[in-house]
Amino acid sequence: MTINWNGIETKWRNKWIESKDFETNPNDKPKKFITVAYPYPNSPQHIGHGRTYTLADVHARFYRMKGYNVLFPMGFHYTGTPVLGMAKRIGAGEKEILDGLRNIYHVPEDAIKTFVEPVKIADYFHEEIKSGMIEMGYSIDWRREFTTIVPGYQKFIEWQITTLKEKGRIIQGSHPVGWCPVDQNPVSQHDTMGDVEPKIDDKNFLIKFKFGNFIFPITTLRPETIFGITNLWVNPNTIYKKVTVDDEMWIVSEQCAKKIEFFEKQVKVIGEISGSEIIGKYATNHDGREIPVLPADFVEPSMGTGLVMSVPAHAPKDYQALMDLRIKNHELASKIEPIPIIVTEGYGSIPAKDICEKLGVSDQSDEKLEEATKALYLKEFTDGKLNDKCGQFSNEKVQFGRDKIRAWLQENNFLEKFPVLENAPVRCRCGAECVVKILNNQWFLNYGDESWKELARNCFDEMNILPNNIKTEFVEVIGWLHERACARQQGLGTKLPWDKDWIVESLSDSVIYMAYYTISRFVNDGTVTPENLTKELFDYVLLDKGDASLVASTSKLSVDTVNLLKKEFQYFYPVDSRHSGRDLVQNHLSFFVLNHVAIFPKEHWPQEIVVNGSVMMDGAKMSKSMGNIIPLRTAIKDHGADPIRLAIISSAELLQDADFNMESVSGIQNKLESLLEDCNAKVSDIGNLEAEDRWILSKTQSMISQVTEAIEKMRLREALHDILFTFESDLSWYAKRIEAKGRSDISGILHKINSARVAMLSPFAPHIAEEMWQKLGYNELVSKSSWPEYSKENIDATAIQSEEFLKSTIEDISNILKVTKITPKKIVLYVNSDSMKTKVYRKILEIMVGGQNNMGVVMKELIADPETSDAKKMPDFVQKVIKDLYSESETIKAMKLESESFDEKEFLAKELTSIGKKEFGVDITVYSENDSDIYDPKGKARHARPFKPAILIE
C-alpha cells in the first residue's frame, strides 16, 4: 500500500479547520500558552525553520490532549532592514538576487515585479510561510495573527518602549557603527558588497604626542607600549595635512583627516607638511621625553593616522625597521636602543629581536613579520608582565595593565578611542567605501545595569530551561550583556514616540509581543480599533494599573470591553513555554526575559524556554550558496508533512543539530505505512488474559509513562523512538508468543494497544494518526481524544518479571547452541528447588534492592541472619547470584521481590514448551532439581539457581 500523503493531510486539515479546534478562548480549563519566535519573511521557510515550529506544535498538541486549553499563536516580524536592501537590489536589476528568487524560491515573475517595494517582499513571503505552516499541520490559532507594522501592534510597541523609558531602562549615548558616507546610512551585512558584516574594532586607540603647537596622534592596539617608545615612524613620501580638530591642531594623513570627521569632530584642513620635513625632528611623549622621528617606507597613510610609534623591543616590525636603518649606518638610528617593558617567559630581554631571529626575518619588507607580530602580540598579552619601566603599573600582567594604562592616559587627555573597520575595506552596495561613524545620540536599552541583570537572574532561577544544560549559557549572557542600541535610522517598524527620527530596532520590538496575541484577536475582529489602544488601556490591561471606567473613557471603549481584554490577558499570561533556535540564546531569548522582568510583575514572567539546535542537510550546513536548501512546502509536496515532521524530530535530541536526509524520510514513510496497516477496528472483546497478554498490557502501561515523561521534558526524539521502535520490538515478541501458541483471540488486546500508540503518535504525526484512529473505528478526532492515562495498578509485576525470565532462558539456550553449534535433539531444563538457595536468593535480592551491592557486605548480612547463615557454605552461589542481579534493572529486581510465590517449573512447562518448540524445533522437558523421576545424565541439575535454570542439550 502506498499512502497518498497530501490527500490524507488535506482531508484532516479541513476537518480541523471546520471544527475550529485550534481557536482558543479563555475557559474553565487550565491553560498553556505556547509560543515560538515569529519568522522574518524575506524568504520562504526551509526545513531548518520547520524544526522549531514542529517542536512547539508537538508540545501544543500534547498539552491539548492532556486536557489543557492551549493557545498556540503566530505573527510575522516585518521590522528591520533586510527587505529594504533586497528591494534596492531588485530595483537595480541585480542578477544574483533575481536568479535566487526565480530558481531557488520559484517566485512568480509578476510577484517579483512588485518587489521593488520592500513591504511587498514581506507580504509575499508572509503568505508563503503561512501556507507552509498550515500545510505542516501546525495547530495555530490564526485569528490572532498580525504583522509588526500594523497600527495596533505599533501602538503596543509605543507603549512598551515608553514604559521602558519611564522605568529608566533606556539611556542615550554614543556608539560606533559601520557607515556609508554616500548613502548617509549605517550599513549592515545586507548592505555591503559580498554580504560582509562591517566589523568594528573598538580596542584601537589614538595616543597624542606634542610636536610644537601641533599634536601627532598615533594609533595603537597596545597602549601599554608607550613606555617602550624609542622613536616615531613617518613615511618620507607622504604629504601630511595640518588640521584643526575641535580646538586642537593635529598633523595626520589626508585619509585620516577624512575618517575623524565621522567621529563627531569639527575638522578643518589648514595646511600641509611633507613627511621628509618632519623626519629628524623630535616629538614629546606623555612624560616629557623627546622622541625622534625616523623615516620608514612601511608606514601607510591609509592606516590609522599615517604615523606610527616605534617600540622595537616588542614590535617585530619596529625592530626590523630600526635594524635596516642601522645597516645603512643611519646616524640617529644607530644610537637608539630598544627599551624592553614586558617580561615574558620563553623570551629574552628583547622579545622582538628573539622572534625575528628565530623566524629568520630578512628585512622590513619580509612577509614573516606578520606572523612574528601576531605570535608575539598574543604571547605577551596572555603571559607577559609589565616591568619597572612602567612606573605605577610595573608588575601588572599585560592583559590587566593595558586597561589601566589606557584609562590613565585617557584621564590625562593623552588618549582617545579610534575605532576602525577591522575587515576594511568594506564596500557599500552603492560602491562607496564604508567608514566608522560615531553616533552620539543613539538610544540604548541599559542591559548593563546590575539591578536589571539581577531581576533577570531571579527569573532564570525559577524558570524551566530545556534542555537544562543551556541554562549556564543564559547566566553567562546576562553577565556580559551591556547597553544595546534599541533604535535605528532606517527600516520598517515603529517610530520612537519621543524622537521620530528613530525607529524601534527589530530585536527590541519583539520581546514582549506575546502579550499582544491576547489583544490582536479583538483588533482583528473589530471589537477594538488601533485608536482605542491608548497608553491607559495597555497599563490597565497588561499591568493592572488604573481604573476601568477612566480607562474606558480615554480609550473610548465600554467598561465591558476593557475588562474583556484584561480578562483575556490575565487568563493566558504568563507565557508557559517559549520555543526558539539556539542562535537566539544570546539575543532574543535573553532580551525576552530582560524585558519581561523590566515591565511585568513577577506573576507574568515567562515560565519556560525551550531551545533547539539547527538542521543540517545530509550532514552539511544549509546555505543558499551550497544550493542545498529545501523549501518546506516543496518537501511537504514531495514527501508529506508527517514524514517530514518525524524526520526532523527523530534525527537528534533537542539541542543537537539535526541531520535531515531523504533516507530517513522514506524509512519513516514505510514505518507509518505499516503502522497504518496494523490498525484495524476491534472485532472481539478482551477475554481471559494469558501470561503474554498481561505482559504486553503492562508493557504498554510503562510505555505510556515513559513517553509522557519524555514529552514533558521535550525529549521528543526519545518519545518518538519509544512509540515507533521500542513498542515494535515488544509487539514482535508478543506476536511470536501468540503464533507459537496458535492463538487467534487477541484482536481486542491489539486494538487497545494500538489505540494508545496512535494517540501518543498523534502530536507528532497528526494527519496520519487521524487516519489510523478512523481505521481503529473511532468517530471522533484523535486530536480531540485524551492522552492515554498511565496507571500503576495496571502493571502486572509478575507478568513482566516472568516474561523476562522466559526470554532470558531462551537466550541462554540459543547462546549454548550458538557456541556449541549442536543441532539439538532434546532440551532439558532443571529449575532450582532447594529451599536454602531460594531463601538466600531472596535475602540477597532484598539487600540489593536496598541499594547495597558490595559482595562482602552482602555476605556479612547473610551470615548475620540465622535464616540464611548457611550462605557461608556456598560462596560461589552467592557470588554468581550477585552477578546475575547486577545485570538486572532495579525495577525487575523490585518486581522479583514483589512476586513472592512464583513457580518456575509450572511457568516454564506451560509457556516455554510452545515457543521453545517453535524456536528450536524440539520438545523441551522441565524438571525440578529434586524430582524423583529426573533425567539428568550429566549431573547438570545441581547448577540450577533461582531464575536461572540449568540446561542440558543433547
Next chain:
RNA sequence: GCGGGAGUCGCCCAGCCUGGUCAAAGGCGCAGGGCUUAGGACCCUGUCUCUAAGGAGUUCGUGGGUUCAAAUCCCACCUCCCGCACCA
C-alpha cells in the same frame, strides 16, 4: 581573547546529570536467509575479538585519579565546532 558545546563499536546518533540494568539502544550501511518473475519494499539473523555449554578478553579522544565497580565522577592534556552585538 571571552563565552558555550562536542569527541562512543564502519557512519549517524543515544547513554554521562542520578556509577553497577553497558560489549553499550536505535537508524543507516554491510553479510546471510525469507518473500518476489526480477528489482524495490518488507520480515528474520548476524555485524569488537576469542570460545563445542549459557563464558572470557579488550573497548567509549589521551593520560592520570577516586571507587568493590567508571562511557558515566574528579584532574590534566589533545582535537574539533559555534556565538561575540545594533543583525534578523
